[in-house]
Amino acid sequence: MxxxxxxxxxxxxxxxxxxxxxxxxxxxxxxxxxxxxxxxAKTRFVANAGLAAGATYQWIVKPWKAGKFKKGAKGRKFALVKAGLAGAFTYNRLKAAQRNAKGDPTLAKAVAPLTAGIDKLKDLPKQLRKGDGVDSVSGSFDDIINGVKDAGKSAGAEVKDKVPSAKELAKGS
Known part of the structure; x- marks a missing residue:
């Protein structure tokens, strides 16, 4: 005893x-x-969410708005492959940001409602690479990224887009 x-x-x-x-x-x-x-926790959250936001904007949202994903568009296949890679990278960084958010009580509360949306992104990169439902998939990524940015801002962790290098994107960081 x-x-x-x-x-x-x-x-x-x-x-x-x-x-x-x-x-x-x-x-x-x-x-x-x-x-x-x-x-x-907040610093890591901002870094990971920023990389996710930058990849989403550069290789999913921007080409989507420019019409690069439409059938017959010049460079469509290459744009879809890059978008698929960016989607996988974004999902990976958002999951990391979500783990980082758990280290700060205020941030954890702000990010918690986004968990289901982030989890839904898991299978979307595959759809982007195939060119299936590109408009809705691109919109989903954009919506989730905006939600994460808003959650971070409300918790005092403002997220700014940071475009990863092509090497980081291919590696999946």
């Missing part, structure tokens, strides 16, 4: 020959990795 009480108190017990001796453990440092992650 003594050993159990000592464990709760922040020490460890070691028993050699049946005796119970307390081995002191140093107190946890005040800046543990968990605390740092909490402090950087």
């Amino acid at each position: 003594l050993c159990g009480a000592l464990l709760v108190g922040g020490t460890a017990c070691a028993g050699g020959n049946g005796s119970t001796e307390a081995v002191a453990r140093p107190a946890a440092a005040s800046s543990s990795p968990a605390v740092e992650r909490q402090k950087l």
Whole structure:
């Protein structure tokens, strides 16, 4: 029993020959990795959401508004492939931003209503690459990105578009 009480108190017990001796453990440092992650939650959220927003605008929304996804448009196939890659990248970064948001209570509350929308984006990159329902798919990405930006702003973490390099996009960061 003594050993159990000592464990709760922040020490460890070691028993050699049946005796119970307390081995002191140093107190946890005040800046543990968990605390740092909490402090950087908004920064990481802004970075990940910014990359998602930039990729969405550059390779999905902008070509969509320019009519690049319409049947017969010059460079349509290439634009759809890039949009599919951007969609997968966006989904990946939004999921990361969503995890980051959990580290800040205000941000977590603001982003929580967007969880279902972000999850729905999972299968949309495949549809973009195939050219299926491009208008609705592009609109879905745009709507979710705008929702994430609004949620971030309301929680004091303003998100600005940051267009990833083609290398980052292809890698999936």
